Amino acid sequence: MGYAYDDQNIFARILRGEIPNKTVLETAHSLAFEDIRPQAPVHVLVIPKGKYVSYDDFARNASEAEIVDFVRTVGEVCRMTGVALDAGEGFRAIANSGGAGVQEVPHFHTHILGGRGLGRMLQPA
Numbered sequence: 001m002g003y004a005y006d007d008q009n010i011f012a013r014i015l016r017g018e019i020p021n022k023t024v025l026e027t028a029h030s031l032a033f034e035d036i037r038p039q040a041p042v043h044v045l046v047i048p049k050g051k052y053v054s055y056d057d058f059a060r061n062a063s064e065a066e067i068v069d070f071v072r073t074v075g076e077v078c079r080m081t082g083v084a085l086d087a088g089e090g091f092r093a094i095a096n097s098g099g100a101g102v103q104e105v106p107h108f109h110t111h112i113l114g115g116r117g118l119g120r121m122l123q124p125a
């Protein structure tokens with residue numbers, strides 16, 4: 001997959017307002033919205049507004065302001081959706097990356113999943 005950013009990926013189009021989304025939270029550098037095919041009662045995607053392909057791309061190349069904003073947005077989404085550990089039952093945060101990680105959309109995103117027991121993290125290979 002590499003780090004070459006595809007401006008036509010679906011999340012780039014969402015960020016440009018070309019495709020609608022169900023926004024949960026928008027901040028200066030991040031957008032959180034409902035996954036279109038939810039796999040749990042809570043299934044929200046958090047993305048940076050910047051053009052980063054994957055978690056490792058974001059971790060290496062994003063500014064500190066973008067990184068702080070993103071991590072705080074994940075935390076706020078957990079609070080808003082009721083899965084945060086202060087009041088809720090917990091959640092799973094997943095960032096599929098590249099081919100082995102089976103990343104379908106090549107714009108970095110973290111899935112926040114919760115609202116039910118999620119089972120073990122991985123199936124046996």
Ligand code: AMP
Pocket residue numbers: 010019021034035036037038045095096102103104105106
């Ligand atoms: P991944 O396999 O980690 O790249 O996951 C991509 C996710 O994006 C999947 O869970 C899809 O259901 C979700 N998705 C694809 N298109 C849209 C869309 N237009 N709005 C919201 N979620 C989407």
